[in-house]
Amino acid sequence: MVGSIEIAPFVLPLAQEYRWAKGVQTERRGLIVRVEAWGAEGFGECAPAIHLDTDVTALASEAGALVAGLPPEADDFLSRLDARSAPDRLRCGIAAAWLSARAASKGVALAALLADGAAPADVVPVNGLVTEKTPEHAAARAAALVAEGYRTVKVKCWADPAADLARVAAIREAAPAAHIRLDANEAWDAAWALDHVRALARFDLDYVEQPIPSHRPLAEIAAFRRASPVRVALDESATGPESLDAILAADAADVIILKTQRAGGPDLARRMIRKAADAGVQVTVTVSLESAIGTAVALHVAATLPTPLPDCGIPMGRFLAADLGPMPPVEPGAVMAVPRGAPGLGLRPDAWPLRR
Structure with missing residues (x-):
């Protein structure tokens, strides 16, 4: 060999x-x-x-x-x-x-290898990301994303309920038709997180990611989901196929946020997609602020999601001042094409x- x-x-x-x-x-x-x-x-x-x-x-x-x-x-x-x-x-x-x-x-293509006989998608719909700190800047970013064709915006939140409410209110006013997702990244305290979600629900949210920390018992997270007026997505809790089995058994999530990096690779990520689909649970593929190489891998994985594909959290290229290769662009209609410049990954690094 x-x-x-x-x-x-x-x-x-x-x-x-x-x-x-x-x-x-x-x-x-x-x-x-x-x-x-x-x-x-x-x-x-x-x-x-x-x-x-x-x-x-x-x-x-x-x-x-x-x-x-x-x-x-x-x-x-x-x-x-x-x-x-x-x-x-x-x-x-x-x-x-x-x-x-x-x-x-x-x-x-890598997507075709992963799909194992099924037909992967050619393009993946994507969401825009709002990380700006002040309500004014967050609203301006959301409005700009909608003007560019994004249907969904994902808002990073912190351990400050008042700031979250002000920012989400401003975003909803600036983008009245957009789907809004919130990502707490485990920052909310389990003691007040449910009341916070109830207060935020009036802004017509798509879902909230990891509203309480992943170290809390899964039974507690499942109870939170049952009481929540907003769909619950689990991100940090979904670390791989075994953790997904436990989440599904506990009926603890409406949505699984799947990161290929955390799953351990595209093959294991694909296994998680199949398991979630069999259980009727949505999967949204996102990235960990990767370069063009990791982004291309995530696009191939996302292309194997059940149709219709959800808006995925893949376009992060605007944060990079330098890259390892040609970052797949966001195209009109807020979609990213699965790289097909050559078989396999579809692009090469510099x-x-x-x-x-």
Whole structure:
């Protein structure tokens, strides 16, 4: 067997602050992975949690140790990788690169390989993101997104009920026809979160993400969902296929927020999509502020969602001042095309990250 695996760290500056419940970030750190096998190449990205001060050089060494001695052209490559207990985000980057190389060698898109006989979508509808701090700036961002064709805006919230109410009220006034989603990112206290959701419900919300922290008992989260006047989406709680099984068994979510990074790769993300669909639970695919590489992987995963596809939280490119490759653009109608420039991932990174 032949083939190779190349791993390189990167640090990308942000074009603007990324403000959310866990802080304010000014750069994106991660790894890019390249797999060459079967005469084809594939790429993936490992995107650590953005609020962590990750040493990407050390992370690259950890990833290198995980794949040391693994034959890229082995059909059971992922099983061998799993036997080494790869952390989810490292597994995601490695698995995405391997699977996209596998798809490229077969002359098909990664989405088609994941869909396993079904027809994946060509485009994915997307939502816009509002992170601005003041009501005036948040409303202006929402109005601008609607003017660009977005139907849905997702609003980052913090542990400040009064600020949330002021911002959401201003957004609703500025975008009266938009679907509004709120993302608490575990910032709300379970002691007052339900009352807060009841106060916010008058703004006709689509759903609220992770309204109470994921460390709370799942039975408590399920009870919150039953009492909530707004649909409940679980994000941080949905860490992989096993956690999804528990969520579904507890009937704890109306919507699952699926991040390919946290799921551990596109194959495991696809498994979660199937399980949720069988249970009649919506899945919305989002990203972890990834580069063009991770964004492309997320688009391939989202293309396998049941139809009609929900507006997914994928367009984050405006936050990046530099990138690893050509970021898939948001097209008219607030959709992003699944990259199809070539079989596999559909796009290649620029050469410089690998040389670095």
